[in-house]
Amino acid sequence: MYKAPVEEIAFTLRHVAGLSAALSEGRFGDLSDDVVDAVLAEAGRFAGEAIAPLADVGDRQGVTLKDAQVTMPEGWPALYRAWMQGGWNALAAAPEFGGQGLPHMLQVATMEMWNGGSMAFAIGPTLTIGAVEALSAHGSDALKRTYLPNMVSGEWMGSMNLTEPHAGSDLGALKTRAERRDDGTYRLFGQKIFITYGEHDLTENIVHLVLARLPDAPPGTRGISLFLVPKFLVNADGSLGGRNDVHCHSIERKLGIHASPTCTMIYGDGRFGDEPGAVGWLVGEENKGLACMFTMMNNARLAVGMQGVAIAEAATQKAIAYARERTQGRAPGWEGPGMSPIIEHPDVARMLLTMKALTQGARAITYACAHAVDMSQVTKGDEARHWGERASLLTPIAKSFATDAGVDVASLGVQVHGGMGYIEETGAARLYRDARIAPIYEGTNGIQAIDLVTRKLPLSDGRQVKWLIAELKGIAGAVRAAEDSGFGETAARLGSSLADLEAATDWLGRAMAEGRHADALAGATPYQRLFGLALTGAYLAKAALADAGDGRKAERTALCRFAAENLMAETAALKDRVINGAASLAAARAVLG
């Protein structure tokens, strides 16, 4: 059973991602270490004791749809209410609407735990929080007053309605129609697919944020507006009114996250309400809907990255526990009686250490990204701009590296279990199934790579990425200066990987500057992976260098060394692929017909 890694999370927040420095600089007002510890401990308890025990029933029962109503698995409505009553949904929201105003870093840390307990559970609140962010930033005061308090408390959940059958990665192609009405409201007509938690029985109302196109809107992405469409209309006194003309038409049978309803939503077919058309309110300005969405998209991407971290953590815990218990054969050097636990076999140890290193690396990257988000909000001027860029730069890497790690680590987890890993009762298979959506939704990892290369590398004329690399080089230098033999070849290995990152970055910069877009895009995914690995190496070293006084320094140093001497050599191959791979890729296109 999943046990939230509270200590590891607290350590990473403080000593790798920068929470300690931010606290001592007073960046988060009077937030104290004690409060941080209390929040993390309590969240860890809830994730392990309340959420995790319901993950399997959620997976087995899934959700059912009848008469446009989705029924959640047994025990899930009560679980949600308990979670909500714990105040967890309000953690990082603005106090004016009932939020606790805690740093984003803490929210991300609790999200890791909810996802570790059950990814199908955590994705619901993730969407609500995204909707709160979009509404907070762009909604009118009236809309905020009407909806935010209940959405912040979690009394009502939110959903994000972007995708249509022919508009997934390319939102410019979407067709859902919004018509203006004289009273200032709109009527929406259309179909949205893959809507996570679009319908369920956890809350009385559901607040849909919907991208749609006005009749006179320009084509493409510049003609998209954002609307708020509640499942039930809200009366002037705040009570629920009539049913709005939006409903769930069908739910998907998916590979994993079975307890997360994935809905096809129909807007304005006349099934509910007086006249056809779902009543909606504009959020932000007409035709500026995509910009509103981008506000929350970065945070949503980071939240999905957290899912990768959480699945990787859960899979690693499960595999280590199994490998300690299960005996088979005699490992070299085993002197106990009978068979040795399989954890003693070098090949199994290699798998487990790889899982550990990838998990911890992905965690450090995502938390560093959350830190940058926080810093961009608590600083001003150039400093705020710098941290905003840092968050932007790290977001695609956090999303892609962590979600790929989730899949890879869950797959290794199945392998460590041997035949038992293929049996659903064991739970390793569920993690493997659940993990697989994260590299896809909120922008596929390929889209993240395009974003990284074409939008993030050019930030501050290419200097933002250089600043980050310089910081990482500083870590490599500190490893060298530490003269700790426990690091083995870490300094040299890390230095070499950072040189690979620098060379690949420079090459991509030139390719983009020279208009060789196809070449640059051909290398985008290997580059993204290279960046993630280099960050992993550097952040594992930063962790090992930190003095937390918890007696685990030698252990962290050993994990860092393992990663440096076993995982970092891959960066040379990735750099090579970035720089030398495009020509053969272009030449081989004919193979695909």
Place this chain on the structure above:
Amino acid sequence: MYKAPVEEIAFTLRHVAGLSAALSEGRFGDLSDDVVDAVLAEAGRFAGEAIAPLADVGDRQGVTLKDAQVTMPEGWPALYRAWMQGGWNALAAAPEFGGQGLPHMLQVATMEMWNGGSMAFAIGPTLTIGAVEALSAHGSDALKRTYLPNMVSGEWMGSMNLTEPHAGSDLGALKTRAERRDDGTYRLFGQKIFITYGEHDLTENIVHLVLARLPDAPPGTRGISLFLVPKFLVNADGSLGGRNDVHCHSIERKLGIHASPTCTMIYGDGRFGDEPGAVGWLVGEENKGLACMFTMMNNARLAVGMQGVAIAEAATQKAIAYARERTQGRAPGWEGPGMSPIIEHPDVARMLLTMKALTQGARAITYACAHAVDMSQVTKGDEARHWGERASLLTPIAKSFATDAGVDVASLGVQVHGGMGYIEETGAARLYRDARIAPIYEGTNGIQAIDLVTRKLPLSDGRQVKWLIAELKGIAGAVRAAEDSGFGETAARLGSSLADLEAATDWLGRAMAEGRHADALAGATPYQRLFGLALTGAYLAKAALADAGDGRKAERTALCRFAAENLMAETAALKDRVINGAASLAAARAVLG
């Protein structure tokens, strides 16, 4: 829908694996190219038209157990009978028992196609063929006469009963008991788990081959005997007699291959028969059961490798078809109207070409292994020994590289589909689920790596592996000599990967010779992967160099170049991991507690 790649299979058999040379040397008697083509074409038709359409219903319905009887999915019994009546089960078996005596290479090629249609279907016959091989090699004449004709025709299926709850990879720990009876028969008592096709309603009888221990047997692997235990006893006239005391106690709920029943089998609890004890007959000698099993284990491992190839092929076909149809965004250089097919995006093309290259590489390795098996059987003396060793050396690589490729390619296939890939109806998710068992069963890929390093590298005092590497170097030399600019940097890249392979091989040889077993085992999995990648590069080059007159030479050269310039750089990292990874792995053991 899966379409068997008949031309690619025929090409690989002939020009990469060595079938053409073997035929022209008359190694397979009067077998002609026409017969080969006819067999492949007919198998391809059956796989695509009869098996593939039932794969999804098999996955959705799965199998059910009631009163010790497993019911297969709708349409599957009829499918099996049609397959059997096509004579497919008898393809490579000895003519004296009704087999067609065709080369193992052809059987493997047809197996790729059955698995491409449905892995859950093909695994059943795979087990039967394994049982036929074991019985043919070690059974008494009486046993063969009684069982082989019906097992060769497929009228009765077989099952292999090895695993017990505490004896998986380590068979020495098994506890199933066999007692001698005065009439020369035995009575078996015990429990076997994970028994594939241990019970079903496809055939009237099921012939279980069971490993068990005699009361006076020495402990460990030297005290294991092999027994034949039929579900129904067979009368002297060949008709079915009474029910034997063996039954299916439960079936597993698995991640994939839902239509393949995975049974817990109970022997001798008195549920059936006159007195408790399942009636069994010894196969081979007492206490020599493991040696009997090893006879068929290599072939079974190769057969599982084929599953990896088949899943990779099916996933690649599906992804390419989707990427041609699905439009989204505008790829660089796209000049058509509207959105471009996603296959035009460099990142998608990279995924698809990687899938193609891994699939074709895995196919070439497995077919080359099957060729070696055939050659070992049609030659004599030193030549037979050489080919036997070659088959032994290639088997763990074929099994592991191809099954890892199956998982990796199926995962890429899901990714290419985006959100649709996560929806079960699309079918990509099933391949991802099905693929995951293959790196586990028939010896986990970690076990294969141990086998490769500790048993296969020492063959012929380490010269067997050197001969193979020399052969691969010859291919690299031929690429250089070809002076075809289409190869790009292939000659240099391949040469470099083969140098990595050689260096890693030498290092492992020294480590084993010096008794540093833990170090050698720590590098076993990276080494196995390195070997598979080097073989992939070399065999793709061999394919590109061949002159098949089919107008696809340029295409094969381009795929070879893509692999050389995009995938082969990984070998340097793998070599590094083999040679330099063990120390940090040992140092980090404490991290695992």
